Amino acid sequence: MTSYSxxxxxxxxAGTLPWPQTRRIMSAYKDDDRFFKYxxxxxxxxxxxxxxxxPVGDHLFICQSGEERVTRCECGHSFGDYxxxxxxxxxxxxxxxxxxxxxxxxxxxxxxxxxxxxxxxxCPECGTLHEVEAAAPGYPIVHDFEPDLEGFYRExxxxxxx
Amino acid sequence: MSVSPATGISQPIVIGIDAGxxxxxxxxxxxxxxxxxxxxxxxxxxESEGFLASAEDAAEAWGISLESLFSGVGVVLYSGTxxxxxxxxxxxxxxxxxxTKGLEDMILMGRGLQAWADYSYAxxxxxxTHHHPEPLVPRRRTHGVTERIDQFGDIVLPLYEHDVHxxxxxxxxxxxxxxxIMTIFSHVNPTHEKRIAEICRDEVAKAGADIxxxxxxxxxxxxxxQSRLNSVLIEAYATSRGRRQLKGIEDVSKTYGFKYGVQxxxxxxxxxxxxxxxxxxxxxxxxxGGILGAAYVGKLIGNDSLICSDxxxxxxxxxxxxRGQTRIENEPLMDRFxxxxxxxHLDTIGAGAGMILKVDPLTRKVSLGPESAGSDPGPICFAKxxxxxxxxxxxxxxxxxxxxxxxxxxxxxxxxxxRAAFKEKCADVxxxxxxxxxxxxxxxxxxxxxxxxxxxxxxxxxxPSEFTLLSYGGSGPLHLAxxxxxxGFKDIITFQFAAAFSAFxxxxxxxxxxxxxxxQIDIGAKASDGALVDFGARVTSIWNELTRxxxxxxxxxxxxxxxxxxxxxxMMRYTGQLEDVEVMAPLSxxxxxxxxxxVIEAFEAVYAKVNHRVSRYGEAGYSITELGVIATADKVxxxxxxxxxxxxxxxxxxxGVRDAYLGGGWHxxxxxxxxxxxxxxxxxxxxxxxxxxxxxxxxxxxxxxxxEWTLLHYRHG
Numbered sequence: 001m002t003s004y005s006x007x008x009x010x011x012x013x014a015g016t017l018p019w020p021q022t023r024r025i026m027s028a029y030k031d032d033d034r035f036f037k038y039x040x041x042x043x044x045x046x047x048x049x050x051x052x053x054x055p056v057g058d059h060l061f062i063c064q065s066g067e068e069r070v071t072r073c074e075c076g077h078s079f080g081d082y083x084x085x086x087x088x089x090x091x092x093x094x095x096x097x098x099x100x101x102x103x104x105x106x107x108x109x110x111x112x113x114x115x116x117x118x119x120x121x122x123c124p125e126c127g128t129l130h131e132v133e134a135a136a137p138g139y140p141i142v143h144d145f146e147p148d149l150e151g152f153y154r155e156x157x158x159x160x161x162x
Numbered sequence: 163m164s165v166s167p168a169t170g171i172s173q174p175i176v177i178g179i180d181a182g183x184x185x186x187x188x189x190x191x192x193x194x195x196x197x198x199x200x201x202x203x204x205x206x207x208x209e210s211e212g213f214l215a216s217a218e219d220a221a222e223a224w225g226i227s228l229e230s231l232f233s234g235v236g237v238v239l240y241s242g243t244x245x246x247x248x249x250x251x252x253x254x255x256x257x258x259x260x261x262t263k264g265l266e267d268m269i270l271m272g273r274g275l276q277a278w279a280d281y282s283y284a285x286x287x288x289x290x291t292h293h294h295p296e297p298l299v300p301r302r303r304t305h306g307v308t309e310r311i312d313q314f315g316d317i318v319l320p321l322y323e324h325d326v327h328x329x330x331x332x333x334x335x336x337x338x339x340x341x342x343i344m345t346i347f348s349h350v351n352p353t354h355e356k357r358i359a360e361i362c363r364d365e366v367a368k369a370g371a372d373i374x375x376x377x378x379x380x381x382x383x384x385x386x387x388q389s390r391l392n393s394v395l396i397e398a399y400a401t402s403r404g405r406r407q408l409k410g411i412e413d414v415s416k417t418y419g420f421k422y423g424v425q426x427x428x429x430x431x432x433x434x435x436x437x438x439x440x441x442x443x444x445x446x447x448x449x450x451g452g453i454l455g456a457a458y459v460g461k462l463i464g465n466d467s468l469i470c471s472d473x474x475x476x477x478x479x480x481x482x483x484x485r486g487q488t489r490i491e492n493e494p495l496m497d498r499f500x501x502x503x504x505x506x507h508l509d510t511i512g513a514g515a516g517m518i519l520k521v522d523p524l525t526r527k528v529s530l531g532p533e534s535a536g537s538d539p540g541p542i543c544f545a546k547x548x549x550x551x552x553x554x555x556x557x558x559x560x561x562x563x564x565x566x567x568x569x570x571x572x573x574x575x576x577x578x579x580x581r582a583a584f585k586e587k588c589a590d591v592x593x594x595x596x597x598x599x600x601x602x603x604x605x606x607x608x609x610x611x612x613x614x615x616x617x618x619x620x621x622x623x624x625x626p627s628e629f630t631l632l633s634y635g636g637s638g639p640l641h642l643a644x645x646x647x648x649x650g651f652k653d654i655i656t657f658q659f660a661a662a663f664s665a666f667x668x669x670x671x672x673x674x675x676x677x678x679x680x681x682q683i684d685i686g687a688k689a690s691d692g693a694l695v696d697f698g699a700r701v702t703s704i705w706n707e708l709t710r711x712x713x714x715x716x717x718x719x720x721x722x723x724x725x726x727x728x729x730x731x732x733m734m735r736y737t738g739q740l741e742d743v744e745v746m747a748p749l750s751x752x753x754x755x756x757x758x759x760x761v762i763e764a765f766e767a768v769y770a771k772v773n774h775r776v777s778r779y780g781e782a783g784y785s786i787t788e789l790g791v792i793a794t795a796d797k798v799x800x801x802x803x804x805x806x807x808x809x810x811x812x813x814x815x816x817x818g819v820r821d822a823y824l825g826g827g828w829h830x831x832x833x834x835x836x837x838x839x840x841x842x843x844x845x846x847x848x849x850x851x852x853x854x855x856x857x858x859x860x861x862x863x864x865x866x867x868x869x870e871w872t873l874l875h876y877r878h879g
Contacts, residue, residue: 019293023285023291023293024533026285026288026290026291027282027284027285027291027532028520029520029522029523032523
């Protein structure tokens, strides 16, 4: 029923849509074709040809790369097979002492590094910060999620993946 | 409006015009209480066009020319939307602000509720939709100056005048149109604000600039700095264009021979000239007319407990008069800014004939609005480009609206088009027949309004059987039956002039001024006689000062001193409470302990009336939070004509039959012309009573009785 033009969705994604219109979209029922328009807008934005299947971060996508499905940064850098935790192939900054934590909390209280550390996952090619996680020291790197792409496309979008 | 010329009636004496968001309504009244109404689309760019078109429509209905209309009337009342539009479209003046150092971010922070006020309940719950209104002054044109006055009015830090000079020069260099000044606790002691204004004016004069200076204590010396700030900003921001619009209305009236000044309506229910010094007090005026009209009708029918309900295209407004008491809202919202302008209290829900209907394809959940199709593009049946089905389309599909007589035939309703779109977008999605779906939608709207009425009444703590419901607005009578069913009102009344009832209400108002100031007077429960005398002296001296100011303003407006009546009032609460009640003072001055006790008794009486007798709590002591004076001067008012009841058969108003879908089935409904109904007539449902500007649906089993004032009483079967 509800549907917006691709231009509107592009402005929504870019954050340039005027607020009253953004709010109307927020308050209305979800537009049926939003996902595919959203993907199309993202596809226009990235500089590579692989088909985006699912965005997993602001600048991070699972895409079809030949026979493979890989997690790819907006810059084109590949983190490998999407079923594997992409974070393991990222550049990581671990903030586990007072000095390093102070860099990001210059004016406020700090978390206790004996209880919590902050890990930043960065694209080794373009330097985009893709994800930040806070975990207890020694806790393995969190695998955020492994999407069921086939099931999502077939059952939720009604358009099975070839 | 194509109504036959009024024969045998005299010259109108009052023109009341109410420009709403979509339509400008006019009502003409003569000395014998005859009415004619006119309607035209509101023209926000130049309101005088819509004003004139609407007046011409009414003049035509009366059968006279615009020249003879304007040269003959004594009062032209106009309540418009110019200032509100200036605010909504953010097209006002360029402002600068000087405030107490440390409060510079007050504008950006605002009040939390300003981020979600006016939102639907669902959006309120979803904080992601919350958003503060666009500020009227950017942070870079806000300057803090060192000074501090405490809550008792004592100067804690002196004013650093060099800060003020620097700020003023900076704002002049920024080419602002106006400088606003708001310092904390200026309502207790305005010394610093006055001095800042002086310095600013000096600097402006030195620079040879044309910049106005506004101070918050002059706009309204009342506690709560955020509301006081918003009031002074909006006064500075929006009123110049509003004043220009009002001047335009006056000029147009004068070219057609009007001899006096145009009057406009204050949010607390009085009239003032368009030269009113605090014009933002006229911003929330449109719906206020309805409450005034209700009070007037209440006097006629001898019931002082009334609920007035106004249903238009977008909203359903409810006002309450409980045993003669109207409620004053002291901090109303205007475009989501909290102001401190006293306003007659209204409850509003989103419910109107223009509401867009939506059905969620996944869950088949139906929702109404909150968006409204307005008048442009309007419902589908208007055939002006609307594509979303609305309640009005349902009314047309079910035969409740006459496709050939909407706005007297000016708009021909395209029922087939509405039906096709409604079937595709709503009925088929839900999986039921078109009529059943359409009636279901209407029932949902009416149930929303019905629940809102019940909620408002239960808040009064009085049984519904004490209240008379007055229903008006373009779509009020159309949905009256469903809105009022099962509540058990004492009486339900609608009007031949329902579509212009707010404009009618404006014509019943008097000229008025309301001056008040915040106070902090705490009277212990066991205060001695000597203490009471002292309290009384303080109260009296403030009243005297306010009376002088109010009377001077009215004299300046051209009212004779002997015609001006003044009544002092107090805002009081039991010490420690959060809300106060408005008490009309029983005495004009308090000169003894006995007098002070009389005032306290008056407060307790009002408190018991508004709440309940057992909720009085004198042991806590009494606090006077605000003292004020209302000055009024009489104006000629319309009178409704009382005529003897005739025979009950309404055949003389009968104009045909039409199929209408009511209560789950099609009926042959009798059609009546509303203006032809006479006192004594009784119309039995199923019937539809039509007027060019409104439609009253009488459901099967229900009845409408026309009384001696030609008011229409709706009786549920």
